[in-house]
Amino acid sequence: MIESTVVDMRAPYLIMIGDVHDPLYAKTGFGIVQWRRDQVAGQLRFAGCPVDMGVPDLTVQEAKAAGAASLVIGVAPVGGEIPESWWAVIEEAAAAGLDIVCGLHIRLQDYPAIVEAANVSGARLIDVRVPPRKLPVGTGRKRSGKRVLMVGTDCAVGKKYSALALDQALRGAGIKSTFRATGQTGIMIAGSGIPIDAVVSDFVSGAAELLSPDNEADHWDVIEGQGSLFHPGYAAVSLGLLHGSQPDAIVLCHEAGRTEIDEWDGFTLPGIAECIALNLLNGKLTNPSIRCVGVSVNTSSLPAAEREGWLAALSAETGLPCVDPLVEGMQAIVNNMLSS
C-alpha cells in the first residue's frame, strides 16, 4: 500500500453509492458526475438501490476491465460511517488494484483487511480529509498568475458550487482556469486539493499558497472558499485562506433569506456590503489590488416573482453583478472579472 497524504486521484472512477436511499447523501457522487463526467467510468450500486446518478452500473471487475483506476466512496452518510455491508466490495476493489478514495471521517488505514489487500495489489488508500504533511508557513510572496476566491456571509452558501460554475464559465469563454478545492467534496470533484480546515492553524495560509502555485500570467485559479470572516467558529480558516490565496478578485457567496449564522443562534448575518468590505480590508495585506467582482446568491428560498427584483436591488446597492449561478450562470461575473 502506498499511503498518500497529498490528494491526487487517478481517473477513471468507479463511484460507489451502494444501497444509499436518499440522493442527498450521495451528493459527493452526484457532484463528481455533474462536474467531471468525463472522469467517471460508472457507478457501483447494490441490488434495489433507488438512487441513480445516470452513469453505467458496473461491478468492480467490470470497472477494472474498463480501465477504472479508483473506487470513490460517493456518499456522506449520517455519522460518517461506511455501512458494514460495503467493506467486502471495497476490499475486492483494493485487491483488484483500484485506489480507494474516501472523504469521510473514518480512516481507511484503520481497516486491516483493506490495508492488506492494497499492500498486495499496490493500490493507494486515499483519505481526502488528511492534510499534507510538512506544510510551509505562509510567506506572503506574490505568485504569478491570477486568482479568484469565493468568500461567504456564512458556511454552506454555495461557495463550492459558485467556484465550479465560475471555473466552467471561464473555460467556456476560452480563459485558462483551474478549480482549486479546499474541502473534501470539492477535492473529490477536482481530483486534488487540500482540506484546509484540517490544517494546523500555523500553516493555513501556507497551505493556501501551496494550493495555487505560480502559474501563467493569464491563468486563473478559482479557489473554493471556506466559512466566513463573520463565523464565530470558523473565521480563522477563512482568514488564512484569504491571506494565502492572495486573490486578485473575490466573489461574495450568500443565501438569500438567511438572517443568522446557520446553527449559531444569535449571530446575525453580516450585510453584503459589510462582508465585502471586511474581506477586502483583510485581503489587501497580501494583494493590495484585491477587488470584489460579483455576488453569487442561492435564491432558492425566494418566491419566483421576487427573485429578479431582489438581485437587481442588491446589484444597485453594491454596484456589482449579482447572480444566482443556477439561474443566470456566472457570465456577468466573468465579464466583470476580465474587465479590469
Place this chain on the structure above:
Amino acid sequence: MIESTVVDMRAPYLIMIGDVHDPLYAKTGFGIVQWRRDQVAGQLRFAGCPVDMGVPDLTVQEAKAAGAASLVIGVAPVGGEIPESWWAVIEEAAAAGLDIVCGLHIRLQDYPAIVEAANVSGARLIDVRVPPRKLPVGTGRKRSGKRVLMVGTDCAVGKKYSALALDQALRGAGIKSTFRATGQTGIMIAGSGIPIDAVVSDFVSGAAELLSPDNEADHWDVIEGQGSLFHPGYAAVSLGLLHGSQPDAIVLCHEAGRTEIDEWDGFTLPGIAECIALNLLNGKLTNPSIRCVGVSVNTSSLPAAEREGWLAALSAETGLPCVDPLVEGMQAIVNNMLSS
C-alpha cells in the same frame, strides 16, 4: 506512564538547564524563575555550566527529597533538540517519579527508555506543544467573567511579557486575575494552557474558549496573544484567538522602531491606530463592547532621551496609556481597564 495532552504541570519544579552556555537559550527557565519563583525547587546544572538562574543547585535525588514533582526542560536550544548527554539525567528523573515537562519540538514518548522509566514510576511525560484532543468548535456563546487579550503589530513584540506583567499588576491591585498561556513558554510559566498555534484551524476559536472558561463576574483572564492580524503567515491564529477569547479589552503590543514584519521582507508593519482598529472591528463579532485599554511597547531600541517623548506622542495620537512594561509597569493600563 500517564500521557497528558491537556497541559497541567505539577510543582515544585526542578528546572534543567544542563550545560547551556548562553542565557538566551535558557529563557524558559529564567521566565519560570522570574514569574513563578514560588513553584521552583531549584536548577539542575552540569559541572561548569556558566548560566545561573539564582536558585539552588539540586541533583535529581536532592530535588526528589525536597519534594519536587516535575523536571522541567528549561532551555530552547537551536534546532529544538535535547543534547545527547542530558538523557541519562532525564531518565533518572523519570525513574524517580518526577514528571518530565518539555516544550521542544521533539516528543518525549519517542524515547523508549524515558517511556519505560515513566511507566514503572508512574511519572507523566508532558509535551507542552501537543494540543488537547477533541477540542470543540467555537460557539461564540458569551461567558461570564472578564477577559483582556494581548494583540500585536507582529510576532515577538512582548505579548507574553505584557500579559504576565498585567496579570501581576492586577493581582497587586487586589483584582482577581489569571494569566492564560497560549504558547509553549507561557504554558511552562503558567503550568497550564493550550499551544494555540498547534491546534487544527477549525478548532482555534474553540480552543480559545476552552482556555478562558466561565468565571466570577469580577475576575479577569489575562490572555497571552499570538501573532498579528497583519502577519501573512500567522493571522489565522490571531483571529481565532481573538474570536474565542471574546475580550472585553485588548492591549496592543509593539516594539518601537520595528518597521517591517520580522523575517517577512516587504511587509510593512501596520500603524498603531490601524492595528487597533482592525482588532476591534474583528473582535466585536463575539464581544460588541470590546475596547482597547492601552499600548504596551518594548522601547529598548530607542535612545534613552527619546523614550518618554515617543510614548507621549503615541499616547496623544491614540488617546490611550502607552507604557513600556519594563520601565513604567502596567499600572496606567490597569487604571484604564478598571475605569469603565
